[in-house]
Amino acid sequence: MSGNMIIVGMADLNVCKSPGALTTLGLGSCIGIAFHDNINKVAGLAHIMLPDSKQIQNNSNVAKFADTAIVKLLQDMGKIGAQRQNVKAKLAGGAQMFAFNSTSPSMRIGDRNIEACISILKMLRIPILANETGDNYGRTVELYADTGKFVIKTIGHGTYTV
Amino acid sequence: MSNGPSKLEMHFDTLKEISNIGTGHAVTALSQLLKRNFRMNVPTVNFVEFKDVANFVGGPETLVLGVLVNISGDLDGIVMFLVKQESARNLISILLGTSGGSSDDGSPNFSELELSTLTEVGNILVSSYLGSLASMMNKKIIPSVPQIAADMANAILSVPAIEFGKVADKALFIESVFGADEEQVSGYFIFVPDMPSFERLFSF
Numbered sequence: 334m335s336g337n338m339i340i341v342g343m344a345d346l347n348v349c350k351s352p353g354a355l356t357t358l359g360l361g362s363c364i365g366i367a368f369h370d371n372i373n374k375v376a377g378l379a380h381i382m383l384p385d386s387k388q389i390q391n392n393s394n395v396a397k398f399a400d401t402a403i404v405k406l407l408q409d410m411g412k413i414g415a416q417r418q419n420v421k422a423k424l425a426g427g428a429q430m431f432a433f434n435s436t437s438p439s440m441r442i443g444d445r446n447i448e449a450c451i452s453i454l455k456m457l458r459i460p461i462l463a464n465e466t467g468d469n470y471g472r473t474v475e476l477y478a479d480t481g482k483f484v485i486k487t488i489g490h491g492t493y494t495v
Numbered sequence: 496m497s498n499g500p501s502k503l504e505m506h507f508d509t510l511k512e513i514s515n516i517g518t519g520h521a522v523t524a525l526s527q528l529l530k531r532n533f534r535m536n537v538p539t540v541n542f543v544e545f546k547d548v549a550n551f552v553g554g555p556e557t558l559v560l561g562v563l564v565n566i567s568g569d570l571d572g573i574v575m576f577l578v579k580q581e582s583a584r585n586l587i588s589i590l591l592g593t594s595g596g597s598s599d600d601g602s603p604n605f606s607e608l609e610l611s612t613l614t615e616v617g618n619i620l621v622s623s624y625l626g627s628l629a630s631m632m633n634k635k636i637i638p639s640v641p642q643i644a645a646d647m648a649n650a651i652l653s654v655p656a657i658e659f660g661k662v663a664d665k666a667l668f669i670e671s672v673f674g675a676d677e678e679q680v681s682g683y684f685i686f687v688p689d690m691p692s693f694e695r696l697f698s699f
Contacts, residue, residue: 343649361649
């Protein structure tokens with residue numbers, strides 16, 4: 334991990350310019366939404382927990398929800414020089430950590446988070462370059478503003494770059 | 496009826512005390528099952544912010560095992576029993592006499608039997624904790640079949656964190672250290688009632 338790596342916490346988001354990098358640790362059912370503007374070398378990373386801010390009363394933290402975090406991330410990237418039409422997305426997380434054979438919506442939260450992210454990105458016409466979501470294991474991700482490289486680290490499922 | 500902080504704090508204290516007793520019963524149950532004497536420290540019970548929970552168990556990327564039980568009945572929510580890999584190994588050593596969970600690359604490497612054993616230990620501990628809670632608060636609580644997962648602390652904790660993220664940003668976090676002979680086990684309980692249950696708990 335390089336010295337200028339910014340850590341994005343749970344229900345948090347941040348942006349940076351080249352040569353900076355962003356990381357978020359141990360994504361489970363949460364999603365890491367990585368945005369990159371390859372022309373202006375600007376990156377943004379959000380660690381969202383829930384799909385939709387409109388379904389929740391306690392929704393003051395915009396970084397907690399897919400819908401509001403995506404909007405805020407684009408705004409914040411714009412402030413440091415990114416242009417909306419250059420932004421492309423990569424996704425990771427959304428795992429089902431526990432193998433409950435259940436239709437309970439709270440146990441399917443990983444899937445619901447993935448569906449929400451994909452549909453919002455489609456609506457905003459933001460291309461998804463990589464979708465490393467689902468399965469049943471945790472992921473730590475790193476996003477590099479210079480190249481847009483998205484490194485995914487796991488316990489027992491390898492480390493890879495997309 | 497005032498909703499000032501002092502009342503909330505009083506309720507937290509009550510819940511803490513109940514958790515204290517519940518954890519004691521949990522370890523006693525384990526001790527009876529195994530016919531071994533377990534020493535137990537007084538558990539520490541706290542309301543902590545979810546973003547800090549992972550730090551209590553060794554950091555966001557630390558390998559932990561979590562046994563998750565969904566509860567329904569008068570209270571809905573999640574109860575989770577968490578142990579670090581080291582403690583999981585010690586538990587396995589106490590229970591089975593094998594030394595599982597070790598591999599060179601740090602990945603979880605427990606056999607089916609070892610995982611099943613840890614699930615059952617988690618189940619016993621969670622069930623007796625819930626039993627105490629239910630009888631002291633006069634509530635009916637039905638636990639689900641337990642499920643286990645071994646992965647990064649943050650990933651495991653994301654499941655109760657998401658459930659709780661709908662309500663507030665704090666969870667009831669109980670640390671209980673117990674052991675037999677040289678083998679120490681540090682176990683953690685996380686109790687996450689859902690929104691209506693949270694209100695019901697604090698209106699007794």
